[in-house]
Amino acid sequence: TFLRDITEWGWDAAPPRKVLFRDDIPKLPQVLPRYLPIDADRRLTAALTEHPDNELAALALRLQRACGLRIGELLDLELDCVHELDGNGAWLKVPLGKLATERMVPLDPETLEVIDRVTQIRSHGRPLPHPRYRRPAQFLFTYLGRRLTQQGVRRELDHATEVAGLGHVTSHQLRHTYATALVNAGVSLQALMALLGHQSAEMSLRYGRLFDHTVRTEYERALDLAKQNTTAPAAGDTGGRTQLPLTAITGGRDWKDAPLLKSRMAGGFCLRAPAQGACSYANICEHCPSYRSEPSSLPILAAQRVDADALARDAEQRGWIDEAERHQKLIARLDALIADTETQTG
Structure with a gap:
């Protein structure tokens, strides 16, 4: 930039030709956001909820995780940050932060309870000068007449990660975890940008690259082709192929005990390798609002419920928390x- 400037200024020291080219500039590493896996996220939230060392700091971290806030935005929240909008529920007004923009984030009842608890235990005192505006302000997170500090939040996070049995975790990873959960839930790019306070789509697209549906689709297609190559010719079949015998898939054990992702349907069951991930169509009919049952189906539904309960316990023992929850939802629906x-039928 300096060399270009002295050329524009007409200095004698300006180089007679261009000296830096695009390929001369090293590319910055494109690092994906570091989010917490689902199990680690749950354990950390449980530690912050059940075993806090500093309750105010623990509540601050829970609020950061629930709303995807930057640490500076979190600590700059004012006492009147919650706004009730007619017909649209409660929203959190996030103050000016890293990109000098304000935004509104919707709040669920559980997060509102966190904020209510903060207002109960925070220190009540005189207004403190706002770091950005220099005007007096009542901040949400105040402790012994002072504002909660980043160091205090850091200490509580270290305590919680130790209780949860996790390694080093930064508070910004809670923001990444919030964004990743939204991407997994299928939130649109525009909504993600608004919720995170991003000014460009490129900033939000980093989270989209974590779980590329095209990559997943191509992977499953290739895996299906690979499975077809492992099937044996059927008796009397000259060119077609058939599925492997069930004993070859389950190792001779009962299908409900096999180390596979299992789904119980009314008319049978489904087995998938763990690498394939859960099937998005598993038990889709049972959860459809148009699904109806009749008295003759009661024994089938009851048998399906017994198997779903066994599959839920099996998934929990293997540490497949999402699988266990999926089976529990099926049980509730059944x-x-x-x-x-x-x-x-009376």
Whole structure:
């Protein structure tokens, strides 16, 4: 930049030709956001909730995780940061932060309870000067007449990670975890930008690259082709292929005990390798609002519920928390279907 400037200024020391080219500038590393895996996120939240060392700092970290705030935005929150909008619920007004922009983040009842608890235990005192505006302000996180510091939040996070049995975690990873959860839930790019306070789509697209659906689709397609190559010719079949025998897949054990992702359907079951991930269509019919059952289906639904309960316990023992939750949701849906059918038939 300096060399270009002295050329524009007409200095005698300006080089007679261009000396720096695009390829001369080293490319910056494109590092993906470091988010917490689901199990680690749950353990950390449990430690902050059940075993806090500094309750105010623990609540601050829970609020940061629930709203995806930067640490500076979190500590600059003022006492009147919650706004109730008619017909649109409660929203958190995030103050000017790193990019000098304000934004509104929707709040759920659980996060509102966190903020209510903060207002109960915070120190009440005189207004303190705002670091950006220099005007007196009542901050949300005040302790013994002073504002909660980043060092205080850091100490509480270290304590919680030790209780949860985790390695080193930074407070900014809570923001990454919030964004990653939104991407997994299918939030749009525009909504993600608004919730995170990003000014460019490129900033938000970093999270999209974590879970590229195209990569996943191509992977599953290739895996299906690889499975086809491992099947054996059927008796009397000259060119077609058939599925491997069930004993070859389960190792001779009962299918409910196999180390695979398992789904129980009314008319059978599904087995998937852990590398394939859970099937997005598993038990889709049972959860459909148009699904109906009749008295003759009650024994089938009851048997399906028994197997789903066994699969949930199996998934928990293997540490597959998402799988266990999926089976629990199916159990709850089956209970509702069975109850509705019994009520209709008296």
